Amino acid sequence: MRNVRGFINGIVFTVALLIAAGFVAIYEGVLPAGAENKPSKIEAWIARTSLHATITRDTKNLTNPLQPTDDNLAAGVKLYGENCAVCHGASDGKPSDIAQGLNIKAPQLATDGVEDDPESVTYWKIAHGIRFSAMPSFKKTLTDDDLWRVTMFLKHMDKLPPAIDAQWKKLPSAASQLQ
Numbered sequence: 001m002r003n004v005r006g007f008i009n010g011i012v013f014t015v016a017l018l019i020a021a022g023f024v025a026i027y028e029g030v031l032p033a034g035a036e037n038k039p040s041k042i043e044a045w046i047a048r049t050s051l052h053a054t055i056t057r058d059t060k061n062l063t064n065p066l067q068p069t070d071d072n073l074a075a076g077v078k079l080y081g082e083n084c085a086v087c088h089g090a091s092d093g094k095p096s097d098i099a100q101g102l103n104i105k106a107p108q109l110a111t112d113g114v115e116d117d118p119e120s121v122t123y124w125k126i127a128h129g130i131r132f133s134a135m136p137s138f139k140k141t142l143t144d145d146d147l148w149r150v151t152m153f154l155k156h157m158d159k160l161p162p163a164i165d166a167q168w169k170k171l172p173s174a175a176s177q178l179q
């Protein structure tokens with residue numbers, strides 16, 4: 001009986017010590033808080049694995065209700081220029097000052113192969129954003145049709161009709177836009 005009590009006390013003491021150490025670490029600023037710090041391997045693994053599981057679960061049976069007409073694609077390019085190029089770059093794939101300051105990098109979408117991803121997955125990321133990264137959720141600020149239009153542009157960015165492609169290539173470089 002005595003041994004059991006000693007054992008339980010030992011556990012309680014250890015847990016209390018760990019909690020106290022956690023509080024000291026937080027209050028003393030031991031955890032790196034600046035955005036110039038890369039997330040640790042464990043944080044990156046947790047975020048990536050959980051994001052993948054969530055998207056796989058939530059995108060079943062999700063399909064684009066719109067057709068890739070010139071009008072929809074042109075609207076997608078415009079929306080991209082207004083909302084996304086600052087972090088994800090224009091057709092030259094050069095990162096802006098803002099993009100260079102992010103740790104969890106914003107992929108430069110002209111060169112990262114986003115057109116190979118299923119539309120449902122890209123739509124999910126734009127609508128919901130990606131937690132603990134700079135990727136915002138756009139479902140409050142863009143209509144559902146506009147979310148699909150920008151998704152559709154990303155899906156077709158390497159095979160756009162010539163007139164739309166010209167519009168895409170004309171978007172000012174995100175890298176120079178800010179200078």
Ligand code: HEC
Pocket residue numbers: 079080083084085086087088102104105106107112114122125126130133134135136138150151
């Ligand atoms: C403030 C910066 C910022 C803005 C603005 C932004 N994003 Fe992002 N986005 C990010 C970051 C950072 C990531 C990477 C997140 C990660 O790796 O977990 C990302 C990831 C993505 C991805 C996943 C790319 C991949 O290959 O995995 C897509 C698609 C995307 N964003 C689309 C968009 C679109 C479309 C817009 C505009 C409607 C937009 N983003 C606006 C920062 C931004």
